[in-house]
Amino acid sequence: MARSELHSRRVEAVRAWTSFVERGDGAERLVRPEILSSWARSEAAISPDVTQAPLADEGETAEIWRGSPLQTAVQRVEAELRRTAEDGDLVVAVTDADTRILWTYGGRVMRRKAETVNFVPGGRWDDQSVGTNALDLANRLATPAMVFSAEHYAPIVHNWVCWAAPVHDPVSGRKLGVIDLSTTWDRTHPIGLATARVMAALIETAMPRSSHHPTFGGSDDHDEPGLVMTLLGTVETRLDGQRLLLNRRQTEVLALLAMHPEGLSLEHLHALVYGDQAVTLSTLKAEVSHLRAALGGQLSSRPYRLMMPVHTDVDHVLSLLRGGHVGAAVEAYGGDLLPGTNSPALGELADYVAVALREALLADPQPDAVVRYIELAPYDTEVIEVCLAALGNRPHPAVPLLKGRLAVARA
Incomplete structure (x- = not known):
């Protein structure tokens, strides 16, 4: 300057x-x-x-x-x-x-x-x-x-x-x-x-x-200060250890704000939540007002932005993947992100996380991690086949489990 x-x-x-x-x-x-x-x-x-x-x-x-x-x-x-x-x-x-x-x-x-x-x-x-x-x-x-x-x-x-x-x-x-x-x-x-x-x-x-030890999702998280959101599989939101009672749309709005720490304008947030659905800005404002009250006022406007530490299992899983810790990422992955969401932005994020995890397993098919993964995606035969091929003829406790799941998936 x-x-x-x-x-x-x-x-x-x-x-x-x-x-x-x-x-x-x-x-x-x-x-x-x-x-x-x-x-x-x-x-x-x-x-x-x-x-x-x-x-x-x-x-x-x-x-x-x-x-x-x-x-x-x-x-x-x-x-x-x-x-x-x-x-x-x-x-x-x-x-x-x-x-x-x-x-x-x-x-x-x-x-x-x-x-x-x-x-x-x-x-x-x-x-x-x-x-x-x-x-x-x-x-x-x-x-x-x-x-x-x-x-x-x-x-x-x-x-x-x-x-x-x-x-x-x-x-x-x-x-x-x-x-x-x-x-x-x-x-x-x-x-x-x-x-x-x-x-x-x-x-x-x-x-x-x-x-390096995964703790997200453990009992210690209930004492984590700030906002802690579990969005993968089971959905739960806690503020300073206390569970918040939010409806699905409020959870979606809060998740998007958590994913955008820089803040979002009303119009941008509306597009991320509703896409091209015919929903008024006033409806979104009402949801945000409820969230602001639930968060004790720690949600600013112009832009909408969370004013507290935020932790999500989504960020945790992606951080593990970036660090090459595939097994820990699979362990931390609880399932699809907000299953059934009709928010276009969260739908894209759900696909991104799921594909990133799958591709990491294909590149590094750790047997124990694959066993855990197929509990969540039992019909993903390619991941099972890649893992078995990598093991070859080496004995491993995961082999019968993988072969059994592969047989069921092909039946």
Whole structure:
């Protein structure tokens, strides 16, 4: 961006912040909904005059870091993280799931700036501790986030721009924390958010194998904060561990919002839900209003967007497949996505997941995974035949089961 354009953008951000802090209104037309929501949370918890982030206990922070799979992953890619920080004069930070910084590295200039505001290990950067920032938004919304200049609630970082992306266990899908890249506002670059995404993916690929264990669908998920949706086979939605009673259409709307963390306009959401059906926009608005009430108001408008962490078994299965964990993906796959849905978008997604799983098995026909798969797709003889061919004459407990199912399917 040209410096003049950046300066104008900064002036607009300061004007919006001033309107909110001094008058309490007028900012809703000037900033993004997620920024406004975070400002409201920040205002209720802290003074804008905060001078630095609070620090957690140093020993406790060090212990959490030592026991985290993030430590191993960061050590494996530390050279790349340091190079990124030095080349762009950035400060790079990795947090835990509570937005407490566990590790940082900074270029010469940004390192000093970071230290003055406790952007260091132990610093608590949730928005109720230090105000609106990208680390908190990425962690809270489970999607990459950018906060520019006075979009931060605390003036101590009005001279910063920050890009952050969540980091998940690539198998279980469990959120581990976020990675953040920060520099001065005048060094804003369109590639910043994409770089944060790449760095998050780099850390995820470097996770120790011992941390890879599927948990989605287990009893622990009932305690998972935020929204947890089971859409494959059995359908269930829980918010902060409590089951939500939703009708089918509301579940479809919520699923589409979960699949589009960037948000959807009313018209786009209508097309995804109803296709060319003759259903009014008012009908969809009524469904969204019910969902907003059920979610405690954590659904913004213009665009419609979920304002909380979201976990779905669909994302979990696709993440497993991307990581090459075919057996775990089959185990996590409960069946067709929302069977019988007449939403064109969800129908396409259902086909995509089913075909992706099948193709992964054809490429890597693990016998135990195929046995599990044919419980869900008993007449998919090609997968059975490919698996038997791969086994050849080797003995395996799955062979009689596969041959029996093949005989039944051909009868």
